Amino acid sequence: MAADLTGVRVLVTGAGSGIGRAIAGRVAAGGSRTAVADVQGDRAEEVARLIRDKGGDALAITANVADQGDVDRLIAETVSAFGGLDVVVNNAGVGAIGFIESVRDPEIERVFAVNLVGVIRVTRAAASHLKASGRGRIVNIASVEGIRGSGLLPVYSATKAGVIGVTRSNAVELARYGVTVNAVCPGPIQTEMLAPLLADERYREKLIKGVPMRRLGVPEDVAGAVAFFASEEASFITGNVLVIDGGMTVKAL
Ligand SMILES: NC(=O)c1ccc[n+]([C@@H]2O[C@H](COP(=O)([O-])OP(=O)(O)OC[C@H]3O[C@@H](n4cnc5c(N)ncnc54)[C@H](O)[C@@H]3O)[C@@H](O)[C@H]2O)c1
Incomplete structure (x- = not known):
């Protein structure tokens, strides 16, 4: 049973694939009006069309969260289409694999621009x-x-530690306006982002062994929790960081 989000105006960034796509589908199933945003416009269009095919209300917007002009247009288009905005899901993100000595400056800038500065700009x-x-x-x-x-x-x-910091700070600042700010921390979820790591069968097995529930997550494992935070039931929950990882982070050995 999807959380009741009837008429709630939701924007999901990075909603063209993986976790964001599942979140968009889940909130739409709960009755939301959903802005499906992604830097890959064709994917955003596809997700919005799938939602509309099921009778939902969805709008596709092509936008790069690392670009200030795109972010301003993204919010303006959403507000203009829906007459306002109730929920923002900052999901757009990119991976960056490599031990510290192999890290290069352009990659540091690119990953921070999307994963952390993007969250700050969209929120602002x-x-x-x-x-x-x-x-x-x-x-x-x-x-x-x-x-x-x-x-x-x-x-x-x-970048993800930074997102947790921004979440807690904004939770304190925005509480007086009735705005809640929460974060979810997924463990390994089977999406395109994880594909390069999962391609190595030994790494995949090691990863699964580290999860007490003995499986990788799927995007829907995350979507339900996000829909809950967006719902009326969660109106007094703010500044929380919810781990969704099959027990991985609490495992001692
Ligand atoms: N997959 C995992 O194991 C995992 C674990 C923890 C957290 N996460 C986080 O979940 C979120 C979604 O990741 P995913 O696994 O679904 O990855 P994904 O690669 O399947 O999807 C990411 C989506 O974000 C979009 N995107 C990338 N850069 C963008 C930008 N600058 N502007 C707008 N859209 C952009 C991509 O086009 C893509 O559609 C990310 O923030 C990621 O860091 C993923």
């Missing part, structure tokens, strides 16, 4: 609309890599 642009909503919600997609270390993803981990 959306804030006045969320305050006006009366039931504003921000859900940020961080990662278990923001709270623990694998060694292999130092730049990515830094």
